[in-house]
Amino acid sequence: MNLIERLSHLDRRVIFLLVAFAVVIPMLQPIGLPIDITKPVKKVYDKIESLAPGSIVLLSTDFDPGSEAELYPATEAIIEHCFRKNLKIYVMGLWPAGSDLGNLALNKIAPRYNKNYGTDYINVGYRPGGAVMLLSLGKNFGDIIKVDYQGTPIDLLELGRAVKSSKNLGLVMTLSAGDPGILHWIIYFHARYGVPICGATTAIMAPQQYTYLGSGQLVGLLGGLKGAAEYEVLVNRKGRASIGMDSQSIVHVLLVIFILLGNIILLHQKGKR
């Protein structure tokens, strides 16, 4: 049996082991590959930079722990940038677990910038209803949001009182892992109320968003962990995304090698026939 025939019967546990090494080794021994900045990510950065201090950014954490590895680093980077610019952050989630992950990032970063709950940021928790809820929300926040995630009446919070409708928002930033998520914000919130939308999505969702980037309905995009890593470079922050880039690079290279090997085996088998 020659090498190619042996490879064609490669045990999948060997593949699993190689992937595990490709993930773990660069984390223990970082390579520090250079991270380039793509246009969609730069546009998100520029949009936040262009907002006047005191503007309100609605941060919609539309993901759950399953996508935490890809989207949580982006959440931290965006929150950090907003606080540096003295923007106010209004957190909500279209997914039940999203707002808790938003809280995790807020509680970590807000004290560093002396930001206070109620005046500089609030979290109104999970909001069910998807598209229909967003249509109502843009018209009148008071109809939909009466309390924050802890049950505090929204009118008792300065930032809660400040947001009456979509007109009070400078930007919507959605961190989206699926449905409901970024498409709902673009189709129902931006189209109806004209609020600019930026997004961070899982890598698998990113290609579809280029349709909306091209049309201008989406201002900018952070696609997957790479997008988050680019943003960390822009805001000069060494976070989990930048650290994870080496692992992701090696795994991608490994996958490319697997694909090439698979096709060499295919050609070999065709040749034999």
Add this chain to the structure above:
Amino acid sequence: MKRTLPLIIVAGSGFFMLVAFFIPSKFFQDTSQTFQNWYIGVAAFFVFIGILNLVKINIEKIQRKLRDWRYCYILLFFLAFTMATGFIQGREGKAFLYMFYNFQTPLGATMFSLLAFFMASATFRAFRAKTPEATILLIAALLVMLGRIPVGYWIWHNYPDLVEWIMTGPNTAAKRGILFGIDLGLISMALRVLLGIERSYMGGGGE
């Protein structure tokens, strides 16, 4: 009557919402807002239906001793325990948050991460250039995979621009075509529902 009444409600409310979207009068806007608020209330109730369904399915599995039925005990125990901590201590309760951040978050991330291993195995066994179309897809995938990581930039500084062109050009063109198709299908399906032609949502097929 059992089928006619739901059809009248669906058609009436559906056409009303359609008309209200284009007419900015107070009556239409206020009424459509009320309908939307009702929907949000119903949507919130779906969570309870989901929980009831989950409990029902798992109890049935235990009773019938179906495959992996013992795991159902773990699921039901943690469901009850998490709900109890949430109700007793509130959303900011120590036990509730501890379980969310230390159980649910890492477990959820782990489940999703396992995909990387199966994906690697699948790329080796299934991603093969058997036809000209598959070959084009494969070449595009290889280019994008390398261009979407720092290695691409490291190989050639203009490589990410090439990938960006693939994403904004061919990718967007294909996606838009697919989206137009989906949206036309959605519009025709919505019309079928509003006109009472499509009745499968009431259960029991088209009749």
